[in-house]
Amino acid sequence: MRAELIDGKAIAATIRGEIARDVAALTARGVVPGLAVVLVGDDAASATYVGAKEKASVEAGMKGGTIRLPASTSQQELLALVERLNGDPAVHGILVQMPLPKHIDPDTVIRHIRPDKDVDGFHPENVGKLLIGHTDGFVSCTPAGVIELLVRSGVDTRGAEAVIIGRSNIVGKPMAALLVQGRAGGDATVTVCHSRTKDLAAHTRRADILIAAIGRAEMITGDMIKPGAVVIDVGMNSVPDATKAKGSRLCGDVHFASAVEVASKITPVPGGVGPMTIAMLLRNTVRAAERTLG
Numbered sequence: 364m365r366a367e368l369i370d371g372k373a374i375a376a377t378i379r380g381e382i383a384r385d386v387a388a389l390t391a392r393g394v395v396p397g398l399a400v401v402l403v404g405d406d407a408a409s410a411t412y413v414g415a416k417e418k419a420s421v422e423a424g425m426k427g428g429t430i431r432l433p434a435s436t437s438q439q440e441l442l443a444l445v446e447r448l449n450g451d452p453a454v455h456g457i458l459v460q461m462p463l464p465k466h467i468d469p470d471t472v473i474r475h476i477r478p479d480k481d482v483d484g485f486h487p488e489n490v491g492k493l494l495i496g497h498t499d500g501f502v503s504c505t506p507a508g509v510i511e512l513l514v515r516s517g518v519d520t521r522g523a524e525a526v527i528i529g530r531s532n533i534v535g536k537p538m539a540a541l542l543v544q545g546r547a548g549g550d551a552t553v554t555v556c557h558s559r560t561k562d563l564a565a566h567t568r569r570a571d572i573l574i575a576a577i578g579r580a581e582m583i584t585g586d587m588i589k590p591g592a593v594v595i596d597v598g599m600n601s602v603p604d605a606t607k608a609k610g611s612r613l614c615g616d617v618h619f620a621s622a623v624e625v626a627s628k629i630t631p632v633p634g635g636v637g638p639m640t641i642a643m644l645l646r647n648t649v650r651a652a653e654r655t656l657g
């Protein structure tokens with residue numbers, strides 16, 4: 364079998380078109396959705412992600428702005444900025460790019476963001492709402508993007524064996540919460556694996572839907588995948604590659620060449636989950652702006 368590609372870039376482009384229409388409608392009602400992105404320090408990968416988010420928000424017709432602060436910024440200064448953005452009516456969504464410099468506690472910063480502006484969906488109030496099934500919170504963008512990919516690719520999650528590898532707060536855990544919910548893109552039977560899981564392959568080989576969010580380049584090989592499974596690769600790893608001008612290439616947590624021969628559908632890296640994360644961030648920002656209209 365050679366798997367069908369799930370084209371995250373194309374699906375994200377469709378969603379961004381839908382979002383642009385929503386933004387135009389809101390703007391006509393006098394509300395221009397505003398997304399404030401905060402970048403502390405000069406981490407190269409973070410700068411790239413932030414640039415992509417700002418560009419996408421502006422392309423969708425939003426008011427996007429990145430506030431760049433030096434790595435020496437104190438936690439107090441960052442909290443004061445968040446406070447100011449919390450109170451700014453033109454800002455509907457606030458995103459503080461992680462990771463933060465070591466001297467700043469990320470949990471303190473996340474808890475400071477007003478939950479109704481927390482478009483990353485990391486605030487404990489939004490995480491709690493996700494767990495209890497309340498739909499008026501914000502869901503972490505990457506797992507929300509994975510659900511959207513499954514639904515828009517016609518994957519039936521109901522009753523499916525879904526196996527997630529990774530239990531982080533931003534991907535693995537919210538992914539499990541979404542897949543187990545009793546609504547579209549949910550109703551799956553969910554297993555969450557991690558570094559302490561015994562016999563990982565025994566779990567992955569049972570999966571009708573396999574989601575890899577590990578951060579280990581090409582760890583999941585074709586022999587670990589059930590024939591006909593749907594494989595979603597969240598991983599984004601930079602590996603050395605002398606044939607590339609910059610000396611490295613981006614790859615996922617799944618060994619694509621062997622997995623594509625076994626799976627029925629698979630996401631590529633790049634062009635799979637990554638573009639969906641940004642699309643979901645824009646959607647959360649539009650929702651935050653809509654809610655200010657009551």
Ligand code: NDP
Pocket residue numbers: 505528529530531532533534535556557558559560563576577578579597598599600636637638640
């Ligand atoms: P974390 O490092 O926070 O979590 C990784 C998880 O994988 C942990 O739960 C860890 O287990 C588990 N793990 C590590 N090694 C193994 C192993 N050998 N066997 C089984 N499980 C293992 O990463 P994130 O969740 O933040 O990100 C995961 C990947 O997704 C990364 O490559 C990241 O770059 C990518 N990513 C991509 C995004 C996108 O937009 N496409 C967005 C966010 C992340 P334990 O908890 O026991 O340590």
